[in-house]
Amino acid sequence: MSTIEIEYCVPCGFLDRALTVEEAICRQFADQLERVSLVMGDHGVFVVRVDDEIVFDKADDDFDVDDIVRQVRSHVAAR
Amino acid sequence: MSTIEIEYCVPCGFLDRALTVEEAICRQFADQLERVSLVMGDHGVFVVRVDDEIVFDKADDDFDVDDIVRQVRSHVAAR
Numbered sequence: 665m666s667t668i669e670i671e672y673c674v675p676c677g678f679l680d681r682a683l684t685v686e687e688a689i690c691r692q693f694a695d696q697l698e699r700v701s702l703v704m705g706d707h708g709v710f711v712v713r714v715d716d717e718i719v720f721d722k723a724d725d726d727f728d729v730d731d732i733v734r735q736v737r738s739h740v741a742a743r
Numbered sequence: 744m745s746t747i748e749i750e751y752c753v754p755c756g757f758l759d760r761a762l763t764v765e766e767a768i769c770r771q772f773a774d775q776l777e778r779v780s781l782v783m784g785d786h787g788v789f790v791v792r793v794d795d796e797i798v799f800d801k802a803d804d805d806f807d808v809d810d811i812v813r814q815v816r817s818h819v820a821a822r
């Protein structure tokens with residue numbers, strides 16, 4: 665069972681993106697997960713971690729929900 | 744800063760309720776929170792905890808988002 669963190673910049677208004685990603689992840693992988701956390705951040709952060717490993721960082725890649733879900737799938741499936 | 748857990752029954756299909764509660768909490772209290780977690784559960788569970796203290800349990804009370812938000816507010820504000 666994996667744990668996922670979605671750290672998002674609160675003042676940037678990234679909550680909607682965080683919720684969109686979280687909902688997609690929960691719908692697809694709930695049976696393989698223990699918890700999915702929204703973590704409040706700032707300074708433009710938007711990072712998704714599976715078991716403390718970064719699978720998406722807005723600083724490195726364009727935001728794409730489907731791509732993030734694919735990244736999560738490959739990491740969750742590897743457990 | 745507080746942490747919140749929303750434990751929901753996955754097979755019951757309580758994800759939508761969990762997301763609704765989480766979104767309401769994040770919109771109102773993000774500045775006072777460190778993280779909000781969805782925790783996967785079963786057997787009909789729907790429990791909301793603020794810093795490990797139960798503020799809503801579906802086994803005891805009717806589901807009402809506004810009421811849950813009020814409960815969260817009173818516990819977060821008390822920090």
